[in-house]
Amino acid sequence: MATSTIRSRERLAYRAYRPGLRLPTVGVDIGGTKVVAGVVDPDGAVLERVRADTPDKKDKRSARLVEDIITELVLDLARRHRIHAVGVGAAGFVDAERSTVLFAPHLAWRREPLRDALSERLRLPVVIENDANAAAWAEWRYGAGRGARHLVCITLGTGIGGAILEEGVLRRGHWGTAGEFGHMQVVPQGHRCACGNRGCWEQYSSGNALVREARELAAADSPVAEGLVERAGGDVTAITGPLVTQAAREGDPTAVELLEEVGRWLGVGIANLAAALDPECFVIGGGVCEADELLLRPAREAYRRQLTGRGFRPEARIVRAELANEAGLVGAADLARQVARRFRRVRGRRRAGFAARG
Template sequence: MATPRPPRRRRAPDPRRVALQQRLRQQTRRVFIGDGPAVGVDIGGTKVAAGVVDGDGRVVAQLRRETPTTSPQGVEDTIAEVVEELAAHHDIVSVGIGAAGFVDAERANVLFAPHLAWRNEPLREAVERRVRTRLGRRVGRRTVVENDANAAAWAEYRFGAGRGESRLVCVTMGTGIGGGIVTQGRVVRGRYGIAGEFGHMIVVPGGHRCECGNRGCWEQYASGNALVREARELARSNSPVAHHLLELAGGNPEAITGPMVTDAARAGDPAAVELFEDVGRWLGIGVANLAAALDPGTVVIGGGVSDADELLLGPCREAYRRTLTGRGFRPELTIARAELGPAAGLVGAADLSRGWG
């Protein structure tokens, strides 16, 4: 007869493991506050755009102010002003603020914003305090701060080009490159809240100097600034192929802008078309890198440079296919143009403030 085994002694729970489990539960807990009207704010380098967004992603009221250049506190005053004005006419459930730069994991503080001189700025607290002072009450049940590219990615996932996609990456091409990742209905923010800074991947070691201090960042080759830099350099060389661009700029190479290059390319100007081919090629190389690292189903291209549409996306798709690792042995992702335009940032910020993502 087999001898019965003595009962196993239960180990005391590891306090570190218990604390980790509690922290993970807190991080993944969603608290929805309904689909009522929410305020979204998008802080740009030159303007602060704000709007009331309904549960279907429609902007039902919108305001715009110039971005103060005097101090971070001036920007916070402007945000409080637009929130106050919108809240006077709508029953707001929450407020979402989209800001360029690094936002902490608690979505409360801007750790670093290159264009607004914010360093460890408690933006959520500052705006809530100003709104209470102006209105004598709190607006909505929650205020959150979100990276502006994350907000745009979420808007495209919920209401735009990424609808129906479970794994999406959004690349926003403005003066630089912003990025956002959405996987299975969640924004991927990373351990410290700063995931998605694709623009600062090094693609050309020792290349063009970036505002971040490094050299060879992706945004130095695939952004609005890159497009304008190359166009001006071509015009300064007195090359005959730059004649049309110089005409548009009144003969001054330094007056060439991104929209000018876009207009010239749409009109069939060979130099402008080639400039977009170069930017599109670098864009496609970066997208192939993102495919290798993240394996999304769709990459959405947004921002002002994407207004060029197939002049940009055609060369992008070609370069992506040419440089994709394992092509022919793996599915290829979809590269799509963003659908929501300049409103994406404020729409996404408003929707995320309700408890989504």
């Protein structure tokens, strides 16, 4: 899109901005393959969504291209909706000020000052948040974590993300990077992780772990994997997490066993987190949770076996997230709404001060 067109749409977004408690905000969810933006009302309903492909991080321009895509998607929505803030959920480390993406594994962002760049282009309040934090906020506000005073959210996708909520406050840590539960070591000298370490939790309880184990069985010509290979049309590389999950739902014993193994490791990690954080509720989200009780039942059983002080302490609830793929988008939009309200109050005080001096 031509720069002049983008700039004209930026002016359009600026004209569309009108402060108000009930006005919708935009949430943006940045994934490894797609960028989704949606208009979200104060009740958590997504009124409209648009999407675009995520640029390849190998492209040296990708950091700027993602910024362009976010701008275009938001401005497209602004043509049909009155919006008053934008929240961006990014998979990666976001600083404590929620302004800079320190590191994003699937994008070429390294200390990227994304908030200021987007605010300048959109003329709207912008907040940047870790995607797992955004998803946890959405589940606490509108989903499975409603009413919980102490909540831990775990997202199972290609890896493991996480977030901590206490008394309605996201606990981001001193540097803003808390909640990277997937990189707790659970097996010394275990599987190598993309982070550079070995034995990380996400190497045993994630979508990648599920697919790795299934493909290794298939590649070894194990007879127990024949059903999975047949479903994949004979192509081992075509075995995916959704394929294994569907096979398990239909009773394939190997697929059920693979999900149980992932679930048991999930329970081990949850028990460790319970020992450290003692929440009242664990909300489990992410694509792997499409397996539902095939995953959560063994997770609960392993959690009870591994829990420190088991039998003599209350046990946290372990529940499946309710908002599915919408959580990151909805949470980012609602967090942006909180920032916009503060922005409006500050602007109102300034106007009152100018009037008094006049």
